[in-house]
Amino acid sequence: MKIYKIASGALFEKLMSSLTNSLKRSRKNVNEEMVEALANDVTNEIDSMGIPYSIENFMAPGMAKTNMLVLGNVLFHSNAPTVLFSIFHELAHFYQYRKYGDDFALSIYTNEMDQIEQDVDKLLEIENTANKFGLMKSQFYLRKYGLTDVGGIDPQFAEGYANRAFVIQHVRQMKTMVEGMEPDQRTIDQINENIYNLFRG
Numbered sequence: 001m002k003i004y005k006i007a008s009g010a011l012f013e014k015l016m017s018s019l020t021n022s023l024k025r026s027r028k029n030v031n032e033e034m035v036e037a038l039a040n041d042v043t044n045e046i047d048s049m050g051i052p053y054s055i056e057n058f059m060a061p062g063m064a065k066t067n068m069l070v071l072g073n074v075l076f077h078s079n080a081p082t083v084l085f086s087i088f089h090e091l092a093h094f095y096q097y098r099k100y101g102d103d104f105a106l107s108i109y110t111n112e113m114d115q116i117e118q119d120v121d122k123l124l125e126i127e128n129t130a131n132k133f134g135l136m137k138s139q140f141y142l143r144k145y146g147l148t149d150v151g152g153i154d155p156q157f158a159e160g161y162a163n164r165a166f167v168i169q170h171v172r173q174m175k176t177m178v179e180g181m182e183p184d185q186r187t188i189d190q191i192n193e194n195i196y197n198l199f200r201g
């Protein structure tokens with residue numbers, strides 16, 4: 001796995017081909033300069049936050065580890081709205097880390113199982129906030145470049161947290177995993193690392 005520090009490198013190239021393919025599927029003509037400007041805007045957003053990232057085989061569109069943005073190759077086969085939405089969803093989590101501290105979501109995983117309903121509420125609030133940010137930012141850029149007619153966000157990517165029963169199941173699994181860790185290992189970095197390993201292709 002290669003970790004990149006500047007999104008205007010490898011991610012820029014990946015965005016260019018992904019956005020071009022997506023627009024070709026929905027339109028006859030693709031304005032290359034426009035695609036380049038859009039890819040530039042997105043990578044500048046990431047670079048301005050100074051977030052290192054990696055692009056890899058991953059069974060999710062992305063993940064915001066405390067110190068690294070992971071983007072799954074699978075994401076770049078999606079349409080432009082989904083790609084933009086997912087990247088900004090993950091960026092929202094970095095704003096959350098910076099605003100509330102790296103441990104802002106830790107208790108969701110470390111609280112006792114009998115607090116699971118509150119923990120699920122908290123996770124849903126975090127994810128809904130990230131979804132709102134992802135939606136706002138992706139719509140802003142699609143409008144900026146006149147791309148409001150290129151399809152919608154893939155529900156598979158946008159509604160992962162819409163089903164409460166699914167989220168309860170997910171949090172229960174994560175709590176069980178954390179219970180199996182040595183107490184001094186139950187840090188957000190280590191928990192994120194374990195979640196990350198579960199999703200690696």
Ligand SMILES: [Zn+2]
Nearest residue numbers: 089093127130
């Ligand atoms: Zn999220």
